[in-house]
Amino acid sequence: MSSRRSDTIEQGAAGAPLCAGFEPRLTAFVCNWCTYTGADLAGTSRLHMASNVRIIRLPCTGRIDPLFVIKAFERGADGVIVSGCHPADCHYTSGNYHARRRFAVFHDLMEFVGVDPRRITFSWVSASEGAKWRDVVNEAVANVRALGPFDAYRALAPEDEAPEDGAPEPAGEAVPTGAARSAS
Amino acid sequence: MSELRDIARAILADGRARVVIGWEDARRGARPVFATDPDDADKLIFDARCVHNLVTYLNPRRDNVAELGKIALVVKGCDAKAVAGLLREAQLGRDDVVLIGVRCGGVLEASDLGQPLALTPENVAPRCHECDVREPNLVDYLVGDPQPDPPRPAMTIDERIAALESRPLEERWAFWTEQFSKCVRCYACRQVCPLCICERCVAEKTRPQWIEPSSHARGNMSWNITRALHLAGRCVGCGECERFCPVGIPLSLMNRKLQQIVAERYGYVVSDDPEKPAPIGDYRLDDRQEFIK
Numbered sequence: 001m002s003s004r005r006s007d008t009i010e011q012g013a014a015g016a017p018l019c020a021g022f023e024p025r026l027t028a029f030v031c032n033w034c035t036y037t038g039a040d041l042a043g044t045s046r047l048h049m050a051s052n053v054r055i056i057r058l059p060c061t062g063r064i065d066p067l068f069v070i071k072a073f074e075r076g077a078d079g080v081i082v083s084g085c086h087p088a089d090c091h092y093t094s095g096n097y098h099a100r101r102r103f104a105v106f107h108d109l110m111e112f113v114g115v116d117p118r119r120i121t122f123s124w125v126s127a128s129e130g131a132k133w134r135d136v137v138n139e140a141v142a143n144v145r146a147l148g149p150f151d152a153y154r155a156l157a158p159e160d161e162a163p164e165d166g167a168p169e170p171a172g173e174a175v176p177t178g179a180a181r182s183a184s
Numbered sequence: 185m186s187e188l189r190d191i192a193r194a195i196l197a198d199g200r201a202r203v204v205i206g207w208e209d210a211r212r213g214a215r216p217v218f219a220t221d222p223d224d225a226d227k228l229i230f231d232a233r234c235v236h237n238l239v240t241y242l243n244p245r246r247d248n249v250a251e252l253g254k255i256a257l258v259v260k261g262c263d264a265k266a267v268a269g270l271l272r273e274a275q276l277g278r279d280d281v282v283l284i285g286v287r288c289g290g291v292l293e294a295s296d297l298g299q300p301l302a303l304t305p306e307n308v309a310p311r312c313h314e315c316d317v318r319e320p321n322l323v324d325y326l327v328g329d330p331q332p333d334p335p336r337p338a339m340t341i342d343e344r345i346a347a348l349e350s351r352p353l354e355e356r357w358a359f360w361t362e363q364f365s366k367c368v369r370c371y372a373c374r375q376v377c378p379l380c381i382c383e384r385c386v387a388e389k390t391r392p393q394w395i396e397p398s399s400h401a402r403g404n405m406s407w408n409i410t411r412a413l414h415l416a417g418r419c420v421g422c423g424e425c426e427r428f429c430p431v432g433i434p435l436s437l438m439n440r441k442l443q444q445i446v447a448e449r450y451g452y453v454v455s456d457d458p459e460k461p462a463p464i465g466d467y468r469l470d471d472r473q474e475f476i477k
Contacts, residue, residue, distance in 0.1 A: 100471055105449075122476040139477075158400040
């Protein structure tokens with residue numbers, strides 16, 4: 001069991017050109033009904049994918065406030081994925097349509113403010129699209145890996161802030177720690 | 185001017201409203217005035233110094249103003265858009281307020297002048313260039329003569345946005361982090377805004393604390409992006425937030441950019457028609473989604 005997991009991690013880590021040992025950390029905000037289930041399917045199907053993504057499950061993309069994304073960056077995420085049901089598939093009929101407008105505006109505004117749009121990935125992944133979730137994850141991780149750590153956002157932290165979970169950490173530490181945790 | 189005063193006097197005399205909120209001339213320039221007695225109507229003025237958006241007094245957060253009784257309000261075109269915003273969001277009933285519209289040919293950047301100056305490219309409020317409602321439609325009375333367009337400012341807000349957008353991402357980030365780092369988190373932008381209507385602002389939530397309250401660069405980034413986003417498709421571009429900002433953050437650029445985004449994506453242009461649904465909270469099945477994988 002543990003050996004299989006570390007296989008997955010190595011596969012993910014080797015999936016893209018390395019940036020001096022930098023392992024990006026991504027936060028994924030996903031809807032319960034489609035993408036979370038799709039990610040679950042990717043897991044039960046034993047699909048190999050990058051292990052740099054921490055998933056946060058929410059009832060609907062309509063529940064995902066752009067503030068969540070900002071908070072993720074504040075806490076040290078290098079990239080964010082936002083994903084939910086395809087149009088016409090929303091469990092609550094129209095949550096994803098409302099979310100689509102909100103994210104469109106957020107996407108354009110963040111670009112205006114100077115955040116590289118490749119740090120925020122939006123996708124529709126249904127419950128049956130485990131393979132698509134793998135591709136979304138791998139592509140997002142590869143993009144963020146190429147961009148490097150989001151030091152620009154971390155530089156906004158107050159000078160007297162004590163390092164804590166989510167603060168800058170030595171490059172490459174994230175994965176060994178994660179591996180140790182999942183192996184134990 | 186006499187037209188405005190006559191209407192205000194009549195409204196107060198026959199009880200159609202208990203208070204008329206408009207502008208008066210004071211030692212340090214034009215300022216808001218609350219006229220509650222028919223005799224006070226002679227205080228009312230309207231000229232290019234009347235920059236304030238008085239619709240902030242209709243904001244449901246200001247229940248102390250509502251306690252005065254029914255309000256009659258003097259509104260420019262941009263102000264009427266803000267009233268439409270409150271009506272659209274059911275924060276106000278159309279019968280709750282009497283609107284006296286004034287035809288407006290642009291206002292000055294500053295209100296604190298002894299006499300109104302002639303508008304020039306240097307002193308005109310930049311937002312007036314983008315104005316498309318020189319004559320408010322959402323009114324009960326309309327006063328004043330048709331006005332010419334104001335002079336074009338040396339650099340319009342749209343041109344400043346285009347100039348900023350022509351620079352690479354890193355420079356835009358540097359620009360905004362520098363601007364936001366000035367923020368002292370006084371929340372004047374929020375307090376003066378006619379459409380920041382939440383009884384309890386997310387900036388003041390502590391459990392969980394979404395927005396860090398102390399004024400450092402990280403919390404300021406979070407606050408300023410959130411403030412702008414909460415006004416996406418709602419902001420009328422009256423420019424009061426920027427005028428009130430004690431440290432001079434160019435909030436108009438942010439607000440105008442959001443207006444451009446909703447115009448470009450959803451064809452929405454803010455107007456003083458309360459029946460027109462706002463773009464956020466509405467949707468179409470075929471909304472563009474080129475940014476979604």
